[in-house]
Amino acid sequence: MLKDLIIKNRSYRRFYQEKSISTAVLEELVDLARNSPCGANKQNLRFFLSADNEKNSIINKCIFWAGYYTDWDGPEDGEKPSAYIVIVKDTSAGSGMAQDEGIAAQSILLGAVEKGMGGCIIANINRKDLKQLLALEEKYEIALVLAIGYPKEKVVIEELKQDNDIKYWRDEKQIHHVPKRKLDDLILN
Numbered sequence: 001m002l003k004d005l006i007i008k009n010r011s012y013r014r015f016y017q018e019k020s021i022s023t024a025v026l027e028e029l030v031d032l033a034r035n036s037p038c039g040a041n042k043q044n045l046r047f048f049l050s051a052d053n054e055k056n057s058i059i060n061k062c063i064f065w066a067g068y069y070t071d072w073d074g075p076e077d078g079e080k081p082s083a084y085i086v087i088v089k090d091t092s093a094g095s096g097m098a099q100d101e102g103i104a105a106q107s108i109l110l111g112a113v114e115k116g117m118g119g120c121i122i123a124n125i126n127r128k129d130l131k132q133l134l135a136l137e138e139k140y141e142i143a144l145v146l147a148i149g150y151p152k153e154k155v156v157i158e159e160l161k162q163d164n165d166i167k168y169w170r171d172e173k174q175i176h177h178v179p180k181r182k183l184d185d186l187i188l189n
Contacts, residue, residue, distance in 0.1 A: 005110050005113050005114060006110070007157065008113045008118070009106075009109050009110055009112075009113045009118070010118065010155035010157075010176070010178060011119075011120045011121065011155070011168075011178075012118035012119060012120055012147075012149070012151040012152075012153060012155065013065055013066055013074070013075060013120055013147075013153065013176070014075050014079040014151070014152040014153040014174075015075065015079055015080065015081050015082060015118075015147075015149030015150055015151060015152050016079075016082075016149065016150045016151075016152050017075075017077070017078050017079060017080045017081070017082060017149065018078070019082055019149065019150040020051065020082050021051050021082045021083040021117070021148060021149065022051060023049055023051045025051075025083075025115065026049040026051055026083055026085060026148070027049070028111070029085065029108045029111045029112060029148070030047045030049070030085065030108065032107040032108055032110070032111040033045065033047070033087075033103075033104035033105075033107045033108050035107075036103050036104060036107040037103060038096070038097065038100045038103060038104075039096065039097025039098075039099060039100055040097060042093060042094045042095075042096045042097065042100070043093065044089055044090045044091075044093035044094050044095070044096035044100070045087055045088065045089060045090070045096070045100055045101060045104055045143070046087075046088045046089075046090050046140065047085055047086065047087060047088065048085070048086035048088060048134055048136070049083070049084075049085055050083060050084040050085075050086070051082065051083045055084075055134075056080065056081070056082075056083070056084060058130075058133045058134070059084045059086065059130065059134075059145060060074070060080060060084075061129075061133075062125055062126040062127075062129050062130035062133065062145075063122045063124065063125050063126075063130075063145050063147075064122075064124040064125070064126075065120075065122070065124075066168075067124065068167045068168055068169070069170070079152055080149075081119070081120075081147035081148055081149035082148065082149040082150070083147075083148045083149065084145055084146065084147055084148065085108060085145075085146040085148060086130070086134065086142060086144075086145050086146075087101050087104055087105060087142075087143045087144045087145070087146065088136065088140045088141065088142055088143060089101070089140070089141045089142075089143050090139060090140060091139050091140070091141055092139040101143040101144050105121045105144055105146055108146055108148075109121070109146065109148075112148050116150065117148055117149060117150055117151070118148075118149070118150070118151040119146050119147055119148040119149070120146070120147045121144055121145075121146060122144065122145040122146070122147060123144055123145075125142060125144075125145055127141075127142045130142055130145075153174060153175070153176055154175045154176065155175075155176040155177075155178060156175060156176070156177055156178070157178050157180050158177055158178070158179055158180070159179070159180065159182060160179040160180060160181045160182070160185075161179065165179065166179055167179075
């Protein structure tokens with residue numbers, strides 16, 4: 001059921017690094033994005049796939065994890081993602097639409113969840129260094145990085161408390177808690 005996939009599609013930040021993911025699986029996930037809608041059918045997104053330790057290490061050095069965890073620099077060795085998909089805009093194919101990378105990311109991550117994996121959308125990126133390290137042509141602009149792997153952490157959704165604090169947090173058992181507003185609080189009419 002789609003709702004089950006959406007609920008399981010959390011921002012995972014710790015993975016079983018030893019469980020590899022093939023490039024063929026990454027291609028299957030990108031194919032979901034390729035077949036998803038995009039604004040004005042511009043199709044200006046491109047994808048850099050990484051499923052090996054060397055490329056993963058390069059990407060990992062250029063991303064910043066979990067802004068609300070001020071005392072955490074990201075996953076430790078053994079808990080890093082097994083793969084990354086860097087979503088890139090091809091500026092020579094037109095400007096595209098702002099929502100396109102979000103639609104693509106959601107499609108890819110729902111596909112990952114369906115395959116028993118999980119991921120995290122990362123927008124806090126050292127784009128200049130990553131573009132150079134990946135040897136991307138000038139016409140490409142990095143939009144997002146998707147970390148993908150087999151989740152090592154448990155993530156639970158809970159109701160937003162009365163203080164309206166939306167910050168996610170980890171408890172003493174390292175369970176990741178994500179507060180969500182009630183449906184009634186979102187509907188305007």
